[in-house]
Amino acid sequence: MKYFFSSILVLICLLTTQAQNARNVLEAQHFIKLGNTLRMVDRPEQAIDLLLRALPAVQSKDAYMEAVAYENLGFAYNDQENNKAALGYFYKAHKLYQQLNFGASEAAMRQLIGEISGKDLYAGIDVGASGVKLAIFRTRYENGYYSKDIKVKPVAPNVTLVSGTAQSFQDGQEVMKAYLDSIRRYKVSADHVYIAFSSGINETLGKTPAKRKKLYELFSVLVANQIAGSDSLSIDSTLTAAREAELFMIGSVPRKLWLTTSCVDIGSGNTKGGYYDGSRRFHSVSLPFGTKTLANLIDRNRSLSIEAYKQEAERVITMIADTAINVEFNTASPGLHQRQMVAFGGGIAWAMTAYLHPEKAGVTAVPLTMADAERFARLAMTDYQTLIHPDLSDLTDLVVRKKAENDLSNVQNQFNEKQLIAGSLLMRAVFRSYTNTSIPKRFIFIRDSDISWVTGKFLEMLNRNYEQAIAKGAR
Structure with a gap:
C-alpha cells in the first residue's frame, strides 16, 4: 500500500512538471483514466488538471471520451463541493450522452443534476x-x-x-x-x-x-x-405489509448492502421487515402488533394503574416473544440471522434514538447496540422521567441541540408512558431475538424511515429504468 501511494505521488509530480495537453486520443484516454484514479485517492485538484489537459484531444474527435471527461470533471468538482462547476460539466456530459443515445449514462447524469441542483422534489x-x-x-x-x-x-x-x-x-x-x-x-x-x-x-x-x-x-x-x-x-x-417492508428496504438501505442487511420497521399497528436473497427476491416478515396496538392489548379497558400495567406488559410481551417473535426470527425466517446488519425504522426506534442519543440528532444512520435496547426498556420501566428528559448540556452545537429538542418534543407528543413502555419492551424482544446467532450483528436506526416508502418507490423506478437501458446496451 505504501509503495502504491508513493508511485501515485511520483506520477503526480511528473505530470505536474511536464504539464502539457494530451497529444492524441489514446493519450487523452490515459489522462482521463488516471484523472479518475486520482479522485479515488483524494487528489481532485490534480484530477481536474489532468482531465482539462485531456479535453482538447477528444473534443469534436471522440464524443464518448469527451462526455466521460466532462462527467469525471463534474465528479472532481463535486468532491471539492463546487456545485456550480460540477453542474456545468454534468450538463455537458448529459447532452453528449443524449446525442449518443446512451440511455443509462443519460439517466445517471439527469439524476445527478437533479440531486446537486436541489430541484428534484x-x-x-x-x-x-x-x-x-x-x-x-x-x-x-x-x-x-x-x-x-x-x-x-x-x-x-x-x-x-x-x-x-x-x-x-x-x-x-x-x-x-x-x-x-x-x-x-x-x-x-x-x-x-x-x-x-x-x-x-x-x-x-x-x-x-x-x-x-x-x-x-x-x-x-x-x-x-x-x-x-x-x-x-x-x-x-x-x-401490503410485505410490500411496505420492501419499499422501506429500498428507500433506506443502499443497494450495495442489500444482501448483507435485514430490515425491521416497528410501527404503531404492526411490525414488518425482511431481507433480499441472492436472487434479489425479497422475503418479508410481518407480525400483527406494533407499539400502540400492544399498549391497547395490555390494557384493554385503559384502567390499569401504571405499576399494574408494567407487570402485565412484561407478561404479554414475554408471551409474544416466545410464541411469535422468536419463532419468526429464529425458525421461520433463518435468513434474518444470516445478515450482518439490521436496519431499524419506525416510531419506537426513533424514540429510543432520540432519548438515548440526542447528540446524533440529524444523523441519517445511527448505530445502536443491544445495551441501548436493554437500557431503553429498563428506564421506561423504572425511571420514566429520566428517560424522557435526557441531559443536553454537552450539546454545544446549536444546530444539533435544536434538532435534538425538536425530536424530544415530537416523540413526547407521539407516545404516552404506557405506549413507550410497550414499545421499549417490544424493541428489546426484537433485539434479543437477533442474539441467538453466531454471526455478529450491527444495528442501525434509519432516520425519516416513515417516508422511505416514497423514496423506495422512485428508486425502484430508477433501478428498473437503468436495468432496461443497460439491457439494450451497457452505455
Missing part, C-alpha cells in the same frame, strides 16, 4: 388508517445512505378513515385538498408524486369493498382536479 401522501400524511422532500445520497431534506411534513390530523363514515371521508377530503395544494405550490411534478393507501387501510376497508371504492373515488377526483399532468398519476391501492 418528491412528494408522498400516505392514506392511513388513522389519517392522511404528507411529506415533500429531496433525497440525497451522502455518507453511504439516503438522507431526506424535508421541506413539508405537517402533523397529520387524526382522521379515522377506517370507520368508513361519511364524516370521516369528508374530513379526509379536506386534509387531502390541503396537501395537494401544498404539492402544487412547491411545483412538484406529477411524475414525482406517489399517493398510496397504506396496508392498514387496505386490510381494514378491504372488508367493506364498497366503502374502500368510495374513498378511492373521492380522493382520485381530488388528485385529477388539483395536480397538473396527473393523467398518469393514480392512487396505489395495492400495498
Whole structure:
C-alpha cells in the first residue's frame, strides 16, 4: 500500500512538471483514466488538471471520451463541493450522452443534476388508517445512505378513515385538498408524486369493498382536479405489509448492502421487515402488533394503574416473544440471522434514538447496540422521567441541540408512558431475538424511515429504468 501511494505521488509530480495537453486520443484516454484514479485517492485538484489537459484531444474527435471527461470533471468538482462547476460539466456530459443515445449514462447524469441542483422534489401522501400524511422532500445520497431534506411534513390530523363514515371521508377530503395544494405550490411534478393507501387501510376497508371504492373515488377526483399532468398519476391501492417492508428496504438501505442487511420497521399497528436473497427476491416478515396496538392489548379497558400495567406488559410481551417473535426470527425466517446488519425504522426506534442519543440528532444512520435496547426498556420501566428528559448540556452545537429538542418534543407528543413502555419492551424482544446467532450483528436506526416508502418507490423506478437501458446496451 505504501509503495502504491508513493508511485501515485511520483506520477503526480511528473505530470505536474511536464504539464502539457494530451497529444492524441489514446493519450487523452490515459489522462482521463488516471484523472479518475486520482479522485479515488483524494487528489481532485490534480484530477481536474489532468482531465482539462485531456479535453482538447477528444473534443469534436471522440464524443464518448469527451462526455466521460466532462462527467469525471463534474465528479472532481463535486468532491471539492463546487456545485456550480460540477453542474456545468454534468450538463455537458448529459447532452453528449443524449446525442449518443446512451440511455443509462443519460439517466445517471439527469439524476445527478437533479440531486446537486436541489430541484428534484418528491412528494408522498400516505392514506392511513388513522389519517392522511404528507411529506415533500429531496433525497440525497451522502455518507453511504439516503438522507431526506424535508421541506413539508405537517402533523397529520387524526382522521379515522377506517370507520368508513361519511364524516370521516369528508374530513379526509379536506386534509387531502390541503396537501395537494401544498404539492402544487412547491411545483412538484406529477411524475414525482406517489399517493398510496397504506396496508392498514387496505386490510381494514378491504372488508367493506364498497366503502374502500368510495374513498378511492373521492380522493382520485381530488388528485385529477388539483395536480397538473396527473393523467398518469393514480392512487396505489395495492400495498401490503410485505410490500411496505420492501419499499422501506429500498428507500433506506443502499443497494450495495442489500444482501448483507435485514430490515425491521416497528410501527404503531404492526411490525414488518425482511431481507433480499441472492436472487434479489425479497422475503418479508410481518407480525400483527406494533407499539400502540400492544399498549391497547395490555390494557384493554385503559384502567390499569401504571405499576399494574408494567407487570402485565412484561407478561404479554414475554408471551409474544416466545410464541411469535422468536419463532419468526429464529425458525421461520433463518435468513434474518444470516445478515450482518439490521436496519431499524419506525416510531419506537426513533424514540429510543432520540432519548438515548440526542447528540446524533440529524444523523441519517445511527448505530445502536443491544445495551441501548436493554437500557431503553429498563428506564421506561423504572425511571420514566429520566428517560424522557435526557441531559443536553454537552450539546454545544446549536444546530444539533435544536434538532435534538425538536425530536424530544415530537416523540413526547407521539407516545404516552404506557405506549413507550410497550414499545421499549417490544424493541428489546426484537433485539434479543437477533442474539441467538453466531454471526455478529450491527444495528442501525434509519432516520425519516416513515417516508422511505416514497423514496423506495422512485428508486425502484430508477433501478428498473437503468436495468432496461443497460439491457439494450451497457452505455
